[in-house]
Amino acid sequence: MTIHDFYIPYVIPAVVLIVAFSIKAPAMLRYWKNPLLRAVGGLLLVAAAVFIFAYPPMIGWVNELIGIPNIAAPWVYTILTTYCGACLVLVLYWRGGNPTAMKRSIWTVVSVYATVIVAFWVLFIFAEVPVERLRDLDTYYANTPYMREIIVLYLVAHSVACLTSGILTWNWLRRVDGLLRAGLVLMVIGYALNLVYDAVKYTAIIARWTGHNLDTLSTDVAPPVACLCAIFIAVGFILPHAGQGIQESWEERRQYRRLGPLWQELHTLQPNAAIVRLPFRSAMSLKLIQRRSDIGDALLRLDAHFDDSFREQVYADTVAPDASEADQRAAAAVADAAAIVAAVAAIRADEPPLGDGMSQERRAGLDLGAISQAIQRSPVIQQTRIRTMHRGTHEEAATR
Template identity: 45%
Template structure:
C-alpha cells in the first residue's frame, strides 16, 4: 500500500467526521452519537501515524527507535474499545448496565494499552523497522507478546461488532440496513487482517518467511476494511442530512406561487433577501411574507370560512378588502380564495384548513395552499396563459 493511500484514507475519514460534527455538537449527551463520532478521528489517527513518513518523523522526534509502533498499536486498541462501546450502546438495555459495561471496557482496554507500552519498554527493539516490525521482532521476547496482544484485541472488537450489526441489519430497512451491512463487511475484512498478521507471525515462529502476508496483504485488507466501516457509519447520517436538505428545499420551492401572489397583494415594498442567506433564513422570510399577506386579506378568508359553516351572517365591511391594497389585488385575492376553497373541497378537516391554523405557524398548511394555488393558476387546454386564470376569476368574482 503506497504512502499516498495512507493519507488519502486520513482525508476520507476526516471528511466523514466533519459530516457528523454538527450532530455531535447538537447531541453531545447522546452516547450513541459520541460512540460513532469517536471512531472516525481514531481511524484517521491510525492511518496517519501508520504511514511510513509519519513513523520516521515520530521516531526521530522522540529519539526512540520504533516508538511509533506502540503509539499506533495504542491508537488501534483505543479504536477497538470504541467499537465495543458502540456495540454496547447499540445493544441497548438499562442505562446503569450499559454504563457499567462501558466502564469495564474502558478500564480493560486502557490496561491493555498500558501493558503494550510496558512490554515495548521491556523488549529489545533497537533497530528501526518501518514496514515489517511485526515479523522482524516476532521471536523477540516481550515485543512478540505486545504484537499478538494488540492483534487479538482488535480482532475481538471486530467480531463483536460484526455479530451485532448482522443481527440488527435483519430488523431495519433502507440505507440504515445498507450501512450496517457495510460495517459487517468491513468487520469481516478486519478479521482477515488479523488472520494475515497471525499467519505471518506464526510462520516466523515455525522458521518460515511469510513476511509479505503481513507487510503487503494485511495493510491492504485493513485499509479497505476501515473504509467500508467508516462509510457504513457515515451513510445513514449523510443520507438523512441530504434528505432533510431536499425536503426543506422542496418546501421552499413549493411556497413560491403563494409568495408571488402575496407580493402582489402586499401594499408595501418587500426588502430583498441577501444573496448569501441560508436556506433556513430564506424559508423563514418567505413564510413571514406570506402570512403578512394573508393577514391583509383575512376579512375575505374569514368571511369565506363562515360561509362554509353558517351562510355568512355579516356583510358590508367584513366583505370588503382593505383600502390600502394594490388596485389589481382583487384578482390575486380571488386566486387565494379559490385555493382556500380547494383545500376545503379535498375532504380535509375545516379546523385544520382554517385561516387561524395558517397564521399560527403551520408551514405544511401553507405549502398545501400554495400547491392548490399553483394548480388553479396553470393554463387550460386552450394553451392561453391567461385563460385558466380568467376562468378562475369568473368563478370567484362574486366573492371579491
C-alpha cells in the same frame, strides 16, 4: 512508482476519518453531555490517529524523537487497541439496556483493553528490537521473544473487538431502517474487512513461525485492506448524519418550489417596502421561512375579502358524493384556492370587505402546499379568474 511511494493506504483513510469527525464535531460540542456522541467522536479521532501514526515516515519521526529504535510500535499498538475498545464501548451504548449492566460492561471493556495496553509497554521493555523497521516490523520480529507476544496480543485484541462489534451492529441494524440502516450495513462491512486484515496478518506471521516467507501479505496486502475498512466505517458514521442533511435540504427546496404558485398569486398584495429580500446565497431554510411568512402576511390582508359561501359552492361542485378522504382533501384545496384567487381579485378591484373573514383556527388549517398546486393545475382556478374578470367588467359598466 508503487502505491507505497505515496502511502495512500494511510493518508486517504486518515483524511476520511478526520472529515467524518469534523462533520460530527458540531453536534458533539452542542450536546457534549451525550455519552453516545462522545463515543462516536472519540472513535473517529482515535481511528484517524491510528493511520497518522502508522504512516511509515511518522513511525521514523517518533523513533527519532524518542531516541529508542521501534518505540513507535507499542505506541501505534496502543492507539489501535484504544480504537478497539472505543468500538466496543460505542456498540454497548447503541445496544442500550439496563444502565447498571451497561456501565458494568463498559467498565469491563475499558479495564481489559487498558490491561492489554499496559502489557504492550511492559513486554517492550524486555524485547530486543535494535533494527528499525518502518513497514514490516510485524513479520521481521515475528519470532523475537516479547515482541512476538506484543504482536499476537494486539492482533487478538483487534480481532475480538471487530468480531464483537460486527455481530452486535448486525443484530442492531435489523431494528432500524433508512439511512441509519444503510450506515450500519457499511460499518458491518468495515468490521468484516477488519477481520480480513487480521487474517492476512495472522497468515504472514504464522508463515514466519513455520519458516516460510509471506511478508508481502503484511506489507502489501494488509494496508490497502485497512484503508477500505476505515473508509467503510467512516462513511457508515457520516451517512446518517450527512444524508439526513441532504434529505432536509431537498425537502426544503421542494416545499419552497411547491409554494411558488401561491406566493406568486399573493405577493403583489404586499407593499414593496414590506417585502424583505434575502441575499441570493441565503440558506434554503431561511428562504422557505420567508416565503411562508410572505404568504401568511398576504392571507391576513385578504382575509376580510374571503368569500366563504363561494368557497363552499366550489367545494360542492368539485367533490363527488362518494369521494374518498384524499379526494375530499383535494377538493377542499381547490375550493380554498378558488376563494383566495377571488379575494385577490376583489382587493385589486377595490371591492368592500365581506365580513370578519376566517377564524385563526381556520386559517391555520389551510394546506398551503395543496392550495398552491391547485392554483397552478386546477381548471377551476381559471374559471374563477374568468368569473371575477367578468364580474369586474359588469360592475364597471354599472357604475357608468
